[in-house]
Amino acid sequence: MLLDLxxxxxxxxxxxxxxxxxxGVEAGSLASLIGPNGAGKTSLFNSITGFYRPQxxxxxxxxxxxxxxxxxxxxxxxxxxxxxxxxLFREMSVMENVMAGMxxxxxxxAFGAVFRTPxxxxxxxxxxxxxxDCMKFVGVDEYADRLATNLAYGYQRLVExxxxxxxxxxxxxxxxxxxxxxGTEKAALVELIRRIRDERNVAVLLIEHDMGLVMQVSExxxxxxxxxxIAKGTAExxxxxxxxxxxxxxxxxxxxxx
Amino acid sequence: xxxxxxxxxxxxxNAGYGGLGMPALETFLQAIVNGLVxxxxxxxxxxxxxxxxxxxxxxxxxxxxxxxxxxxVGFGALSLVSGVVGAGWTGLFIAILISMVAVGFLGxxxxxxxxxxxxxAPRLSILITALAVSLVLQNGALSLTHGKYTAxxxxxxxxxxxxxxxxxxxxxxxxVATAAVLMIALEFFVSRxxxxxxxxxxxxxxxxxxxMGINVxxxxxxxxxxxxxxxxxxxxxxxxxxxxxxxxxxxxxxxxAFTAAxxxxxxxxxxxxxxxLILGMLESFGTQIxxxxxxxxxxxxxxxxxxxLVFKPTGLLGKSEVERM
Amino acid sequence: xxxxxxAYFDSPRRQTILLIAIVVLMALAPLVMGRYMTTIMTNxxxxxxxxLGLNVVVGYAGLLDLGYAAFFAVGAYSxxxxxxxxxxxxxLAIPPALVAACIAGxxxxxxxxxxxxxxxxxxxxxFGEIVRFGARNLEITGRATGLSNIPEPNFFGYVISxxxxxxxxxxxxxxxxxxxxxRLYHSRLGRAWLYVRHDEDAAEAMGINRVRVKLAAYVTGSxxxxxxxxxxxxxxxxxxxxxxSFEQSVLVxxxxxxxxxxxxxxxxxxxxxxxxxxxxxRNLGELRLLLFxxxxxxxxxxxxxxxxxxxxx
Numbered sequence: 001m002l003l004d005l006x007x008x009x010x011x012x013x014x015x016x017x018x019x020x021x022x023x024g025v026e027a028g029s030l031a032s033l034i035g036p037n038g039a040g041k042t043s044l045f046n047s048i049t050g051f052y053r054p055q056x057x058x059x060x061x062x063x064x065x066x067x068x069x070x071x072x073x074x075x076x077x078x079x080x081x082x083x084x085x086x087x088l089f090r091e092m093s094v095m096e097n098v099m100a101g102m103x104x105x106x107x108x109x110a111f112g113a114v115f116r117t118p119x120x121x122x123x124x125x126x127x128x129x130x131x132x133d134c135m136k137f138v139g140v141d142e143y144a145d146r147l148a149t150n151l152a153y154g155y156q157r158l159v160e161x162x163x164x165x166x167x168x169x170x171x172x173x174x175x176x177x178x179x180x181x182x183g184t185e186k187a188a189l190v191e192l193i194r195r196i197r198d199e200r201n202v203a204v205l206l207i208e209h210d211m212g213l214v215m216q217v218s219e220x221x222x223x224x225x226x227x228x229x230i231a232k233g234t235a236e237x238x239x240x241x242x243x244x245x246x247x248x249x250x251x252x253x254x255x256x257x258x
Numbered sequence: 259x260x261x262x263x264x265x266x267x268x269x270x271x272n273a274g275y276g277g278l279g280m281p282a283l284e285t286f287l288q289a290i291v292n293g294l295v296x297x298x299x300x301x302x303x304x305x306x307x308x309x310x311x312x313x314x315x316x317x318x319x320x321x322x323x324x325x326x327x328x329x330x331v332g333f334g335a336l337s338l339v340s341g342v343v344g345a346g347w348t349g350l351f352i353a354i355l356i357s358m359v360a361v362g363f364l365g366x367x368x369x370x371x372x373x374x375x376x377x378x379a380p381r382l383s384i385l386i387t388a389l390a391v392s393l394v395l396q397n398g399a400l401s402l403t404h405g406k407y408t409a410x411x412x413x414x415x416x417x418x419x420x421x422x423x424x425x426x427x428x429x430x431x432x433x434v435a436t437a438a439v440l441m442i443a444l445e446f447f448v449s450r451x452x453x454x455x456x457x458x459x460x461x462x463x464x465x466x467x468x469x470m471g472i473n474v475x476x477x478x479x480x481x482x483x484x485x486x487x488x489x490x491x492x493x494x495x496x497x498x499x500x501x502x503x504x505x506x507x508x509x510x511x512x513x514x515a516f517t518a519a520x521x522x523x524x525x526x527x528x529x530x531x532x533x534x535l536i537l538g539m540l541e542s543f544g545t546q547i548x549x550x551x552x553x554x555x556x557x558x559x560x561x562x563x564x565x566x567l568v569f570k571p572t573g574l575l576g577k578s579e580v581e582r583m
Numbered sequence: 584x585x586x587x588x589x590a591y592f593d594s595p596r597r598q599t600i601l602l603i604a605i606v607v608l609m610a611l612a613p614l615v616m617g618r619y620m621t622t623i624m625t626n627x628x629x630x631x632x633x634x635l636g637l638n639v640v641v642g643y644a645g646l647l648d649l650g651y652a653a654f655f656a657v658g659a660y661s662x663x664x665x666x667x668x669x670x671x672x673x674x675l676a677i678p679p680a681l682v683a684a685c686i687a688g689x690x691x692x693x694x695x696x697x698x699x700x701x702x703x704x705x706x707x708x709x710f711g712e713i714v715r716f717g718a719r720n721l722e723i724t725g726r727a728t729g730l731s732n733i734p735e736p737n738f739f740g741y742v743i744s745x746x747x748x749x750x751x752x753x754x755x756x757x758x759x760x761x762x763x764x765x766r767l768y769h770s771r772l773g774r775a776w777l778y779v780r781h782d783e784d785a786a787e788a789m790g791i792n793r794v795r796v797k798l799a800a801y802v803t804g805s806x807x808x809x810x811x812x813x814x815x816x817x818x819x820x821x822x823x824x825x826x827x828s829f830e831q832s833v834l835v836x837x838x839x840x841x842x843x844x845x846x847x848x849x850x851x852x853x854x855x856x857x858x859x860x861x862x863x864x865r866n867l868g869e870l871r872l873l874l875f876x877x878x879x880x881x882x883x884x885x886x887x888x889x890x891x892x893x894x895x896x
Contacts, residue, residue, distance in 0.1 A: 049788060075790030087785040089778055100778050104790025106771055110803050113770030114763045120770070127771065167790055317701035375884060381700050385647050386840055387883040389704075393833065393876035401869045509829070513712075516705055557716045560709035567702050568694045 001060075002027040002203055003048065003079070003171055008057030008067075010040075010047055010227075017043045018054060019227040025171060025220075030197055031205045032214045034238075035224035036247055041207045042084055044224065045173050049081050050074040062170070076104045080164035081173040084207075086156045090149035094140060094159050097148050098131040101166025105130075134162040137200075138192060154185045161192070165200070172196065174206040178213050186213055193217050215239070223247065284424045289542045295430050295499075297538025298437035302492035303515030304522065304530035305444065306485030312461035312525045313481045316373060319388040322512015323395035324365060325489040325496075329503040330399060332357035332494025333410050345413045347432070354436075354494045358487035365486025366479045374475075399505035407504045410497035433495050440491060441531055444484065448527055453480055461525065510556065517563040523576025532574060537562070598848065602761070609754055613747050621750050623862055625818070628753035629811055630854035634838035635760045635847065636807020641836065642845035643773060644800035645780030647704040650691070650711025651835050654805035656718060656827035657687045658812025663730035663822050664723055673736040677813055684809030685802050687714075692801035696794050711832055718824040729823030733816050749818045756814060757851075760807060764847050767803065776800055837879055 003025040010018040017040050025031050033041050046052040048059060050071040059067040066074050075081075080101070089097050106127060112120030135141040138158040143151060148159060157177060164172050174193070178186050190213060196202050208214045214221065215235040223231040223238060225247040231238055238244055303325050310318045336345055336353035343349045372391050376384040418427035448454035456477045460467050467474050496511075497503040518537040522529025537559065544558050566573065592598055613621050633655060640648045661680035665671040695706045718724040725731075735744040743752065767773045775796045778786040783793055816822050834857055842853025861871045 051784065051787075070792070071784075071787040072790045072792045075788060081788050083785065083788070087782055087788075089781040089785065091781060092777060096774060096777075099774060100786065100789040100791070103771065103775055103778075108771050110767060110772055110799055113767050113772055116766060123771065163789065317705065319704075372880065372884065379887060380645075382641070382645055382647055382844075383883060383887050385701055385704055386836075387880065389649070389833070389836075390876060390880035390883055394873065394880055397869075397873035397876045401873050404869060513705070513709065520702075553720050554716070557713050560713050563709055564695065564706055567698055567706055571698065571702065 001025070002029075002062060003205075004058075004060045005048070006058040006060075008044075008047060008054045008059060010043060010052055010054040017227050018047060021057070021224075021227070021229055023222060023229060025203055025205050027170065027203055028197060028201050029203050029219050030193065030217050031203070031220040031222065032218040033205060033207050033222050033224060034209075034211070034214055039224040039247075040227040041224055042175060043227075045081060045175055045207065048074070049079060049173065072104065075167055075169075078168075078170040079173065080167040080169035080171070082157075082160040082164055082175055082177060084175040084179070086153070086160055088148040088156055088159055088163070090147070092148060093145050094135065094148055094151065095128075095131055095144040097159055098134050098162045098166050099127050101134070101163045101168075102127040102130050105168055130166055130168075134166045135159075137165065137195075138162040139188075154181050157181065157189075158192075161196075165196070165202070169202055171203045171205065174204065174208075176207055176209060178208055178210045186210065189213070190217050284422060285546065287421075287424050289546055290539070291424075291426050291430060293539035293542030294434050294535070295538070296541055297535040298434050299492050299496055299511065299534075300515045300518040300537050301531045301534025302437055302440065302488045303511065304518040304534045305441070305527060306489045307516050307519040308522070308524055308527060308530040309457070309481050309485045311519070313457060313464075313478050314373065314377065316384060316388060317516070318373075318485075319385070319512075320368060320391040320395060321485070321489060322508035322510075322515065323392045323399075324361060324368075324486045324508070325493040325511065325515075326399060326503070326505065326508030327364060327395055328357050328361045328486075328490025328493030329410070329497040329507065330403075330408075330493075331360050331490065333408060333497055333503060335360075336410075336412070336494075336498075345411065347414065350412060350414065350494070350498055354491050357490040357494045361490035361493075362483040362487035365482040368486075369479060369482040396505055396508070403505055405505065407502045410501055410503050412498045414498065429499055433499055436491070436495065440488060444488070444527065447484070453477065457481055513563075514559050517559055517566075520563060520571075520573055521566050523573030526573070526575040529573055529575035592848070601848075606754075606758060610751075613750055618746055622746055623858065625746065625750045625753050627855050627858035628750070628757045629815060630835065630838055630858050631757040631851050632753070632760045632807060632811045633835045634842075634850045634854040634857075635757075635764045636804045636811070637835050638764065638839050638845065638847075638850045639767065639776075639807065640800050640804040641839050642850065643768065643776040643780070644797055645700075645776075646696075646797060646800060647700060647707070648801075648804070648832075649704050649708035649829070649836070650714070650832055651707075651804070651808060652827040652829070652831040653691070653707075653711040653714040654684055654687060654808030655812040655815070655831070656714050656824075657684045657805070658809030659816040659822045659827070660718060660724055660730070660812075661809070662813045662816045663725075663733050666733050667730050668723060673734060673817060680813050681806055681809055684805040684812075688802035688805035689798065692798045696797045696801070708829065708832075711827075711829060715824050715827050718827065724824075727824060729821060729826075731821035733820045733822070735820070736817050743817070749814070752814055752818075756810060760810075761847060761851070763807075768847070772796070772799055837875060840879060841882060 001024040005021055005023040008018055008021045008023070009016065021044065023044070033044065035041055043052060047054045050066070050069050050073065053068045057067065058065065061077050061079060064077055066077055089100065106123050108120040108123050132141060132144070135144055138161050140155055140158050140162060143155065148156060151159065161174070161177070178189055181189060193204055193206070194217065196204055218235060221233065221235060221238045222229055223241070223244050230243045230247060231241045233241070303321065306321050306324070307318060310316060310321070332353045335356035336349055339352050340349050343352065368391055372387050373384065376387050414429055416427065418425055418430070448457060456467070456472050457480070459472060460474055460477045464474055496507070514537060515534065518533035519530045520533070521536055522531070522533025540562065541555055541559060545555050592601060612624065616624065633651070636654070637648060637651045640646050640651070658680050661683045662673070662676050665676035665679060666673055691707065691710045695703055698706065719727050735742050737743070743749065775786070775791050778789065778791055779793050779796050787793055838853035838857040839850055840853070841856055842851065843849030860875070864871050864874065867874065
């Protein structure tokens with residue numbers, strides 16, 4: 001297992017948001033986390049990436065204990081993420097946004113910047129190269145100099161993925177990457193997710209409400225309900241699991257539009 | 259900036275009461291009295307910080323200067339009414355009331371003109387705006403008074419109770435009692451009246467209040483009115499008590515009252531009162547410790563502020579902030 | 584109209600030409616300026632250095648620092664103490680003074696940078712006052728009277744002493760400060776400051792250690808401030824606690840805000856307005872500070888990003 005969660009429990013003010021969650025993602029795999037609204041999916045992402053600090057349990061990544069580590073540390077270990085409601089640096093260019101990902105892989109400081117040391121200049125060069133590569137990979141390189149906020153929503157989502165890729169991760173967490181995308185864009189996203197794994201050998205874990213997309217790309221699906229993992233398996237297994245069907249009963253139809 | 263950033267020192271009380279030759283118990287009681295007086299000022303001002311922070315999540319840098327303006331308005335009012343009712347207790351109470359009303363409205367104007375348009379702006383902008391308001395008030399008073407101290411004369415006399423070598427002036431007693439009455443009234447207002455409840459509701463969830471039909475803008479305005487009025491009361495009383503006022507008097511006491519609000523837990527009204535009292539006591543007893551001495555008193559306060567903020571930013575009674583994201 | 588003018592100077596090439604023209608003019612200026620005007624301009628150049636330093640903290644990293652005078656004081660007092668109390672050579676005393684400023688930056692920043700922004704503002708204010716109280720009450724800093732007879736720097740036999748010498752020293756410092764600010768802005772660290780200012784959570788998710796990055800802003804700002812303080816002390820030959828008051832911090836902050844947070848030309852403009860403005864308005868007397876405060880308030884309400892703001896693409 002690349003990412004391994006054991007008995008992770010998270011509480012807010014007495015409410016148990018995650019209840020003894022056991023969960024894992026294998027290296028180079030495509031996995032999904034689904035579940036009704038409020039099941040705790042994003043909370044699980046936040047717990048993995050260090051934004052929340054679960055009270056109990058164990059989270060390991062590549063054998064490294066990352067539970068209650070600071071978010072920037074988790075990113076350094078090799079987990080990148082996107083946000084449910086796109087969180088780009090809106091007033092900065094696309095290029096600058098993607099360069100942000102390289103921060104944790106480089107080290108020049110104030111001294112290097114002020115004196116433009118050879119090392120610093122080489123590093124800036126390197127940052128620009130990686131950023132261009134990532135922008136090209138997701139297909140936003142022609143907008144490199146535009147302000148992020150001026151981009152169409154679908155492209156903003158792509159920039160966020162490029163930015164996450166620039167952190168050179170082994171695992172990338174995508175929080176509802178298809179939300180707000182149209183059919184063509186969704187098809188392109190499926191393609192992109194596969195390429196991330198196939199060409200970059202990066203494992204992908206996504207939270208997604210679009211079941212069609214989930215079933216299309218996922219090799220493993222985990223179902224979360226009321227903070228508990230109630231089912232896991234392949235698309236076929238999960239689809240026919242009575243517990244899953246029950247969990248989704250009463251939910252809006254679109255979510256179960258398989 | 260001219261020297262003298264120190265808070266008006268309670269000179270009258272400390273005069274003749276060095277630790278030497280004074281029985282420990284009396285020193286102790288005297289320190290408590292001094293602490294109560296200081297604490298009353300801090301608490302009254304801290305209340306404004308905490309209430310305003312509650313409803314619009316803004317650290318109102320100008321609040322200390324509102325206190326200063328309160329002192330000057332109170333001074334002006336006393337000069338006006340002293341011809342009719344004299345500059346005794348009646349005159350002073352009328353002056354306090356006038357100052358509270360006038361400065362209360364000044365607070366509302368500040369909120370409407372400076373803060374209301376900035377509420378959706380980045381945090382840094384609204385903080386700088388608050389700082390600018392503070393500077394406008396300060397330098398406005400500076401230009402009017404030419405930076406000089408103004409003597410705040412009253413006919414309150416210097417009477418008081420003496421218990422052996424312990425001395426409690428009438429002024430101190432009335433001051434503490436007035437502060438207590440104001441705080442009890444506030445507590446009543448916040449817990450029993452419609453606007454008080456609305457105020458608490460707004461500090462929890464503004465959007466929800468809007469949906470429930472609460473006039474949020476009016477609640478915010480009332481909060482500024484009350485907070486500023488309390489500061490004005492404190493300012494006028496401080497003027498009468500220490501005998502002089504000047505344009506910079508709000509700076510340090512504003513900082514200290516903020517410290518008091520933080521100690522008590524910002525956003526908590528009871529906390530502000532408690533924090534004011536604690537800080538007053540700490541300062542009063544702190545200056546009794548020989549190796550701290552009065553010149554380090556303010557450093558001592560700042561050190562407390564920083565320690566509380568770093569180690570327990572929610573203070574004694576404050577609630578922790580909701581998890582981010 | 585004014586926006587078009589700024590837009591014209593938005594191109595880096597035109598900016599460079601403009602800057603070189605200004606530098607040449609400034610270098611020739613003492614030939615025509617009298618002693619009084621030269622001294623004022625020296626002060627304005629000091630403010631350019633200080634404002635650019637504070638701009639790193641406030642404009643780049645978005646941290647409101649109300650105690651910037653403390654860093655200025657640490658630089659000035661370090662030089663004062665080492666040269667006056669310990670008879671050090673001026674130039675040898677500079678590195679320790681810079682180290683002291685860095686340590687001060689870490690001490691102030693370290694425990695407080697986790698705080699929300701308004702708490703941070705008040706804590707920096709508190710620290711600024713603590714430094715000043717300390718200077719006023721300690722033996723080694725000469726208490727309220729401060730330190731005097733700080734020796735004039737000797738540069739390979741040439742004694743830097745005249746007002747014109749110091750004008751050129753500060754012109755040089757200001758140029759260095761501009762170049763350093765520019766290079767910082769266009770660097771990995773400079774971008775990190777902007778990331779953290781725009782969205783702390785997203786920045787952290789990108790692997791940016793926000794506390795460390797903010798601390799770097801503090802320390803960088805304090806080094807600028809210390810350089811200003813060091814030569815300020817050498818220029819006057821005497822320092823006292825009242826030179827490092829809250830008002831000083833506020834004036835530097837005003838320079839940053841008036842001109843436009845984050846943008847170098849704007850901040851330079853702001854520094855000159857803060858120093859030259861009062862000279863033009865001398866007959867206003869006490870009203871000038873009030874005027875500044877009102878202008879600052881109006882700018883925040885009407886043009887929140889300053890006279891010459893940071894413009895991007």
